[in-house]
Amino acid sequence: MAIKPLLTKDFATENLHQLSVYEKTGGYAGFKRALEMQPDELVELVKKSGLRGRGGAGFPTGNKWGFLPKGMYPRYLVCNADESEPGCFKDRYLIEKSPHQVLEGILIASYAIGCNLAFIYIRGEYLPQTEALETAIDEARQAGYLGKNVLGKGYDIDVILHRGAGAYICGEETALLTSLEGYRGEPRLKPPFPAVKGLYGKPTVVNNVETVCNLPHIVLNGADWFAAIGTPTGRGTRVWCMSGHVNRPGNYELENGTPIRELIEEHGGGVWKNRTLKAFQPGGASMMVLLPEHLDVALDFDAIQKAGSLAGAGAMVVMDETTCMVDAARRYVKFFHHESCGKCTPCREGTFWMANLFDQFEAGDAKPGDIDLLLDIGYNIDGRSFCPLGDASTWFPRSVIKFFREEFQEHISEKGCPFKKSVQEAVA
Amino acid sequence: MATVQTEQVTLTVNGQSVTVPKGTLILDAAKKIGIDIPIFCSHPKMAPVAVCRMCLVEVEKMPKLQPACAVYVADGMVVKTTTEQVNKYQKGVLEFLLINHPLDCPICDKGGECPLQDQTYQYGPGASRYQFDKAHFDKAVPLSDKILLDRERCVLCWRCTRFSEEISGERELALIQRGVHTIIGTFNDEPAKSAYQGNWTEICPVGALTSRQYRFISRPWDLDRTPSICPGCSMGCNIQIDARNNKIGRFQSRENLAVDDSWLCDYGRYSFPNFQRQSMERPRVRRDGRLEEVAYEDAIAFTVDALKRAGGQAAGWASPADTNEELVLFRRLFREVLRSPHLDHRSAAVPDAEPDDMSLAIADIERLDCAVVLGGQEVIDAAPVLHLRLFKAQRKGLTVLKVGAGQVAEAVAGVRPDCTVVGILATEANKAAAVELQSKLQRKVKGSVRRLLVTTGPNGRGAKDLGILPHLGPGYASLNGQAGKGRTEWPGAGLRALYVHESSPLHGFTPSDAESMWLPTLPLIVFHRFKPSPLDEMAHVILPGHAFTEKDGTVTNMEGRVQRISRGLDADWVLEDWRVFQEIANGLGAGWAYESVADITAELVGSLPPYAALNRGERVLWSEPG
Amino acid sequence: MALAKATAEQIKDLAARYPSRQSAIIPALWAAQHEQGYVTDEAMHEIAEHLGLPPSLIEATASFYSMFLTRPEGRHDVVICINAPCMLRGADEMVAYLERQLGVRDGGTTADGAITWHSTIECLGACGGAPMMQVDHRFEEDLTPERIDAIIERLRTTPASHDAEPKRPSPRPRAKKSQN
Ligand SMILES: Cc1cc2nc3c(=O)[nH]c(=O)nc-3n(C[C@H](O)[C@H](O)[C@H](O)COP(=O)(O)O)c2cc1C
Ligand code: SF4
Ligand code: SF4
Numbered sequence A: 001m002a003i004k005p006l007l008t009k010d011f012a013t014e015n016l017h018q019l020s021v022y023e024k025t026g027g028y029a030g031f032k033r034a035l036e037m038q039p040d041e042l043v044e045l046v047k048k049s050g051l052r053g054r055g056g057a058g059f060p061t062g063n064k065w066g067f068l069p070k071g072m073y074p075r076y077l078v079c080n081a082d083e084s085e086p087g088c089f090k091d092r093y094l095i096e097k098s099p100h101q102v103l104e105g106i107l108i109a110s111y112a113i114g115c116n117l118a119f120i121y122i123r124g125e126y127l128p129q130t131e132a133l134e135t136a137i138d139e140a141r142q143a144g145y146l147g148k149n150v151l152g153k154g155y156d157i158d159v160i161l162h163r164g165a166g167a168y169i170c171g172e173e174t175a176l177l178t179s180l181e182g183y184r185g186e187p188r189l190k191p192p193f194p195a196v197k198g199l200y201g202k203p204t205v206v207n208n209v210e211t212v213c214n215l216p217h218i219v220l221n222g223a224d225w226f227a228a229i230g231t232p233t234g235r236g237t238r239v240w241c242m243s244g245h246v247n248r249p250g251n252y253e254l255e256n257g258t259p260i261r262e263l264i265e266e267h268g269g270g271v272w273k274n275r276t277l278k279a280f281q282p283g284g285a286s287m288m289v290l291l292p293e294h295l296d297v298a299l300d301f302d303a304i305q306k307a308g309s310l311a312g313a314g315a316m317v318v319m320d321e322t323t324c325m326v327d328a329a330r331r332y333v334k335f336f337h338h339e340s341c342g343k344c345t346p347c348r349e350g351t352f353w354m355a356n357l358f359d360q361f362e363a364g365d366a367k368p369g370d371i372d373l374l375l376d377i378g379y380n381i382d383g384r385s386f387c388p389l390g391d392a393s394t395w396f397p398r399s400v401i402k403f404f405r406e407e408f409q410e411h412i413s414e415k416g417c418p419f420k421k422s423v424q425e426a427v428a
Numbered sequence B: 001m002a003t004v005q006t007e008q009v010t011l012t013v014n015g016q017s018v019t020v021p022k023g024t025l026i027l028d029a030a031k032k033i034g035i036d037i038p039i040f041c042s043h044p045k046m047a048p049v050a051v052c053r054m055c056l057v058e059v060e061k062m063p064k065l066q067p068a069c070a071v072y073v074a075d076g077m078v079v080k081t082t083t084e085q086v087n088k089y090q091k092g093v094l095e096f097l098l099i100n101h102p103l104d105c106p107i108c109d110k111g112g113e114c115p116l117q118d119q120t121y122q123y124g125p126g127a128s129r130y131q132f133d134k135a136h137f138d139k140a141v142p143l144s145d146k147i148l149l150d151r152e153r154c155v156l157c158w159r160c161t162r163f164s165e166e167i168s169g170e171r172e173l174a175l176i177q178r179g180v181h182t183i184i185g186t187f188n189d190e191p192a193k194s195a196y197q198g199n200w201t202e203i204c205p206v207g208a209l210t211s212r213q214y215r216f217i218s219r220p221w222d223l224d225r226t227p228s229i230c231p232g233c234s235m236g237c238n239i240q241i242d243a244r245n246n247k248i249g250r251f252q253s254r255e256n257l258a259v260d261d262s263w264l265c266d267y268g269r270y271s272f273p274n275f276q277r278q279s280m281e282r283p284r285v286r287r288d289g290r291l292e293e294v295a296y297e298d299a300i301a302f303t304v305d306a307l308k309r310a311g312g313q314a315a316g317w318a319s320p321a322d323t324n325e326e327l328v329l330f331r332r333l334f335r336e337v338l339r340s341p342h343l344d345h346r347s348a349a350v351p352d353a354e355p356d357d358m359s360l361a362i363a364d365i366e367r368l369d370c371a372v373v374l375g376g377q378e379v380i381d382a383a384p385v386l387h388l389r390l391f392k393a394q395r396k397g398l399t400v401l402k403v404g405a406g407q408v409a410e411a412v413a414g415v416r417p418d419c420t421v422v423g424i425l426a427t428e429a430n431k432a433a434a435v436e437l438q439s440k441l442q443r444k445v446k447g448s449v450r451r452l453l454v455t456t457g458p459n460g461r462g463a464k465d466l467g468i469l470p471h472l473g474p475g476y477a478s479l480n481g482q483a484g485k486g487r488t489e490w491p492g493a494g495l496r497a498l499y500v501h502e503s504s505p506l507h508g509f510t511p512s513d514a515e516s517m518w519l520p521t522l523p524l525i526v527f528h529r530f531k532p533s534p535l536d537e538m539a540h541v542i543l544p545g546h547a548f549t550e551k552d553g554t555v556t557n558m559e560g561r562v563q564r565i566s567r568g569l570d571a572d573w574v575l576e577d578w579r580v581f582q583e584i585a586n587g588l589g590a591g592w593a594y595e596s597v598a599d600i601t602a603e604l605v606g607s608l609p610p611y612a613a614l615n616r617g618e619r620v621l622w623s624e625p626g
Numbered sequence C: 001m002a003l004a005k006a007t008a009e010q011i012k013d014l015a016a017r018y019p020s021r022q023s024a025i026i027p028a029l030w031a032a033q034h035e036q037g038y039v040t041d042e043a044m045h046e047i048a049e050h051l052g053l054p055p056s057l058i059e060a061t062a063s064f065y066s067m068f069l070t071r072p073e074g075r076h077d078v079v080i081c082i083n084a085p086c087m088l089r090g091a092d093e094m095v096a097y098l099e100r101q102l103g104v105r106d107g108g109t110t111a112d113g114a115i116t117w118h119s120t121i122e123c124l125g126a127c128g129g130a131p132m133m134q135v136d137h138r139f140e141e142d143l144t145p146e147r148i149d150a151i152i153e154r155l156r157t158t159p160a161s162h163d164a165e166p167k168r169p170s171p172r173p174r175a176k177k178s179q180n
């Protein structure tokens, strides 16, 4: 399949983060074109393009915009740059390399939904990226893309860059809004959905960084052009964040529908150290593990779901034969335990309990019943938690128990991790 | 008023059909047909948060279990609350809650009335499969001089923090830290200042927030519980007196939506030690300058003799904490038997009372579009639970204007002319300003203006209604030139006897400077009261009486609602106060024959028809409010 | 220790920037931490005053987020990721090496006060460059023992990062040349 990067096509250009360079590559032409259109036309265009959100849930972007109740103002757009899903680092890359592309996408989305004040919620750990965006905003303001009556078209727009302070849950859209309002980042009940009652109780759209980066290209090239890329249910491209046991980890923008094999073997240069592939995990920490037999599954929301996992936020964590799957699951479970906001009982207590059990496996103190106990705790968390964080905390460990149960048993019978020895040798 | 027709929806819960208004939660629809869904975080006064996840139920066509406390009913909804999945999961939540719970029920104040304990028994897992160290938190953290917090027992239901945010608006309690480390607390564990902390202990579904005063006094099943009214102020909040072995353990709230909306203030709630009788007292009479214990008959005979001599020059002070029944007899004793017009219940001169002082009902504050609190915090301090009603209304859109008692002009300027119902709240001391404001606003706004004056004591309103005033009779009737002197005029009025009746140490007879000079000059002081006080030193007769918490009767709150108080503690050796009045009256030749409090109540209703409201727990309406 | 006048002014400006002054809590906490190195009780009280909010709300928020520090730390802040993607590429070995080179345990500060380090299970968003760490919030990727040695050497001899910056801390930080 021919790969034509959209978002990253100019990323080799030096100093792309500077406004003048970005403009030379065609930057802000999309925004200018958008300003010539009616906002409703833009919403229709994006609906027609089939663009689906890149933040994890894959919700059609145009439809989300269409949910805003008529005549209710002010409205807000919040760009979700909280990227904290373990395994994901694409938004960071998109911001670092081309902060103006992000900004242009935000301006287009804001204009389309009739918003005059947009926010970027960026995770606290992304300090250099915060600085890059801040500079871009200043440059854009000076160039007249931002502020009152932009480009003389009678449209006012300002963007506030808001820095988080360390909380994965703030990536979840309602928690993000709560956090942006100054509170603890705890998710809110839905309904009401943010489109109806979001930031400060006003209609709000939350869109991921990568999602908005698509907009300038869709506006410039048209819905049909975009719809022709990718698969019928997954238009366009995605930036995949490859990490783990491959030769060339990093971000790769690929057309949707590309086989996973191509990502790992061609772009990633295959499994490192001439070892064999044991498992991989698409989507990020939350998602279920897949096996070598799934290598020919397409990089596409629906195809990956059919295979038993989820495309999520576009991570691809590759694990070779030496990987202790129990330890990998342990790290994720400890992550969710650390990041549980504590609002609801199953996630708060359940992740704590699971983390304790996993430590017990690691320490060699686990008992035979503990594998089923883990599954049962997972059952009591999944689908019962307040927000998807709790649910997702159980998906990877349960899928690992399903496919690699014998590794758990070995941890019990060998009173510890059968893979650890190599590590100890390496440190010594 | 036209009744608003709300849309009805029909659903089934466990196969039973139920029809409820649109906007009802599944939880409440199920309750309506007697199906209990277990909860911890849900509270009828607070917005749903669905954090505890105990109430998850199956709803057909929804893939996940749904929180019954947060999902609204829909037509044709099929809800199942007892399926295997639901039951398994309820066990799961309880197991989760218990992994970090200390299970120190035997020494927990909540033991016996703890939803966690009850639900564990009913729905819970058998033995815990949790085999690690529990997360440890501080136990017995003093949140203030009133409240202790046990952070290990806390199940993070958010009720107390929501109370602080949504009910009292003080935002003093907050969640601190996150995840499994989350705790509740005040800023930096500094002492809480809220005036409503006791409510936290009542809404806490476990023994995490407890009253320091009640700690370990008793187990709930050992308590004798008596419904009554708070003696604290004229709000008339409904309480339950919880006692054991004739010792008061606590005052708990007893919801009355029209009055307290289920809350109490700390002043009222924690006033209960004042009502604990310390000794078994007997009547005393002063002979040769010394008080001697005597039998009731002797004390009464002594009093009758002395009063006879004073006749129309005897003054009577009844407290604003007396029951209406006592007040009826007290008034008759003075006006009819002794023929003295010198009757009062007040401590200071206040403007005349009139029925219009309560044209605004407490619950109707929620239906105002603007409320002027004339006197600001002073009004709230006089009846603290009023603030909760105001704040509730404020959250629904009421504009609350707090101004100084003298700032009538500012208040007039602050009220928008398009208001449809404006309320004025003030203490009775500031009645003149309230009336002035009312007439000015009446001219400015297009709608109606009503006022509610905060009276004194739990029954200052009743005392006025029943004519315990020097210049007005029952029902604010004119005395046709027969007016006597009010309390502040008594010194120097040539009086020859003073009878003080006092039912509550919170609303007693505290002599002013002028009175301190005057009292020793009186030939007779009868002090009929519950607790010793400095006035004992001057009295010629001391008649032990029953406390507010030891008697039956009715009291009338600031808005004219007549409510029953009941005997929560026994003091059988004390002759009921109304009987003392009757025996004195009969000693003076009256021939009364009341046999019970109920007899007096019946007479009161008969002679003062608006008081028929008491049989319905309603407000006394002297005329249609304007 | 009261906040500097400039910080207090900045907090008041922040309050005016958002449709609701409550939104200024996190930026205000950043400003306070930037000035004083960590968030003190006194600073939270002051923020509450400047924003006209109850102090409990400030503590509730401050304590929720892992990046607000509650005690003074070393001049430099080193955070090393141990989540799965980093673990796969040898994060545990790097953690062990870092601990040995610094001579203090996870969460501790070196005797010379130069470096506070801790491991984190919170993914920092550089899995493509694993193993990685953040030094004063800036990324250091593809760690090897040699790179760690070089970084430690550099940190021991440079002043605190925020001392080097102009006293105009985030939330509106200026872009500047990366230090590496
Ligand atoms: C626990 C959790 C974490 C999330 N983190 C992120 C995130 O870091 N970035 C993001 O864009 N979306 C994240 N999401 C998804 C958002 O809730 C939301 O769906 C998304 O930002 C919408 O943008 P999109 O429609 O453009 O995808 C997260 C969701 C959950 C449940
Ligand atoms: S599932 Fe976890 S993160 Fe989500 S609300 Fe519950 S405790 Fe918070
Ligand atoms: S202290 Fe009680 S009311 Fe408050 S959160 Fe804990 S359990 Fe709930």
Ligand code: SF4
Pocket (backbone or CB within 6 Å): B230, B231, B232, B233, B234, B235, B236, B237, B260, B263, B264, B265, B266, B267, B268, B269, B383, B384, B385, B386
């Ligand atoms: S407001 Fe008055 S009646 Fe109500 S609890 Fe307080 S003191 Fe008692």
